Amino acid sequence: MRIVEVGPRDGLQNETAAVPTAAKIAFVDALSQSGVAEIEVSAFVSPRWVPQLSDADQVFEGITRQNGVVYSALVPNSKGLDRAFAAGADKVAVFTAASETFNQKNINTSIDGALQRFRPIAAAAEEAGMPVRGYVSTAFWCAFEGRIAPQAVLRVVEQLMEIGIAEVAISDTIGKATPDEVRRLLDLLIPRLAADRIAVHFHDTYGRGIENMLAAWPYGIRTVDASAGGLGGCPYAPGASGNVATGDVVTALEDQGVATGVSCRQLNRALEHLAPYRIDGRRKLPPDGSPLCAACPYSNGEACCGHYQNPF
Ligand code: HMG
Numbered sequence: 001m002r003i004v005e006v007g008p009r010d011g012l013q014n015e016t017a018a019v020p021t022a023a024k025i026a027f028v029d030a031l032s033q034s035g036v037a038e039i040e041v042s043a044f045v046s047p048r049w050v051p052q053l054s055d056a057d058q059v060f061e062g063i064t065r066q067n068g069v070v071y072s073a074l075v076p077n078s079k080g081l082d083r084a085f086a087a088g089a090d091k092v093a094v095f096t097a098a099s100e101t102f103n104q105k106n107i108n109t110s111i112d113g114a115l116q117r118f119r120p121i122a123a124a125a126e127e128a129g130m131p132v133r134g135y136v137s138t139a140f141w142c143a144f145e146g147r148i149a150p151q152a153v154l155r156v157v158e159q160l161m162e163i164g165i166a167e168v169a170i171s172d173t174i175g176k177a178t179p180d181e182v183r184r185l186l187d188l189l190i191p192r193l194a195a196d197r198i199a200v201h202f203h204d205t206y207g208r209g210i211e212n213m214l215a216a217w218p219y220g221i222r223t224v225d226a227s228a229g230g231l232g233g234c235p236y237a238p239g240a241s242g243n244v245a246t247g248d249v250v251t252a253l254e255d256q257g258v259a260t261g262v263s264c265r266q267l268n269r270a271l272e273h274l275a276p277y278r279i280d281g282r283r284k285l286p287p288d289g290s291p292l293c294a295a296c297p298y299s300n301g302e303a304c305c306g307h308y309q310n311p312f
């Protein structure tokens with residue numbers, strides 16, 4: 001299994017704590033020694049939208065790259081791609097969703113609008129020989145629209161393929177999928193798309209990330225995203241908690257006799273670089289009946305998202 005460590009991007013984008021650039025660099029450098037195949041270092045998104053990652057350029061500049069490790073970044077538009085080229089990223093990831101509402105809230109455009117933005121990105125990256133991943137968020141559930149039909153995911157996947165995206169990351173943004181739902185979606189996708197072009201990206205809100213990854217394994221899926229310490233979440237997805245923890249993924253796979261080559265001890269060393277900044281990994285949904293919006297970490301200053309009254 002190829003493990004893609006997304007902690008420096010998915011983990012740190014959702015933190016309220018201010019993490020200094022030097023600590024991010026030290027975190028990535030330590031992760032580079034852990035044996036993971038790929039590290040999503042940061043995101044070249046609008047600093048107005050995700051101020052936590054506004055230092056993406058400096059983080060890329062500061063890291064010490066290890067041979068054999070792929071250093072990737074999120075890009076939402078051509079401006080992001082230009083920044084990724086300038087920073088020397090090895091790979092970029094565009095991101096859209098199977099839910100229109102989430103897509104609007106996250107990248108301020110429709111699914112079609114996003115795909116139009118991605119077309120020139122895919123073409124320019126191909127010309128530069130740079131691989132592109134395409135995330136499909138809300139592949140099972142959306143915080144705003146509820147359950148998402150597998151057919152809606154297939155439509156987005158096919159469009160990403162059509163514009164030349166090499167790898168799609170099927171993403172359970174709010175961590176609500178069950179293994180049966182994973183199987184239902186993969187039953188639909190696999191006949192149309194080779195398993196080696198699919199990655200799985202599970203958030204672990206309900207503690208099912210590991211079961212879900214193991215459900216994907218028999219389909220031939222061999223790329224899984226995870227974040228050290230279970231950091232993560234999306235600031236525009238109410239209720240999204242951390243990604244499945246890298247150490248849990250390593251342990252679960254090795255229990256099944258699958259070698260990962262990843263050192264849990266080194267993952268823990270990496271996390272020590274974040275220890276002073278009160279990072280709250282493995283964040284779980286607050287219980288029903290918690291204080292309403294005034295105390296809601298997901299409100300983003302907008303109207304109540306209904307999360308506490310009606311958690312999906
Ligand atoms: P917009 O406001 O519609 O776009 O945002 P805009 O073009 O009007 O830009 C607004 C400002 O941002 C402008 O600056 C631009 O120059 C600047 P101003 O003129 O106002 O000073 N800007 C940029 N600056 C630097 N780099 C850029 C860039 N683009 C614009 N690339 C936009 C549209 C897509 C930019 C915005 O919505 C955005 O950045 N969204 C990103 C949201 C995000 O990062 N969400 C979290 C990641 S997705 C996720 O976590 C899910 C995932 O993990 C999978 C899963 O779990 O589901 C991947």
Ligand code: MG
Nearest residue numbers: 010173233234
């Ligand atoms: Mg995510």
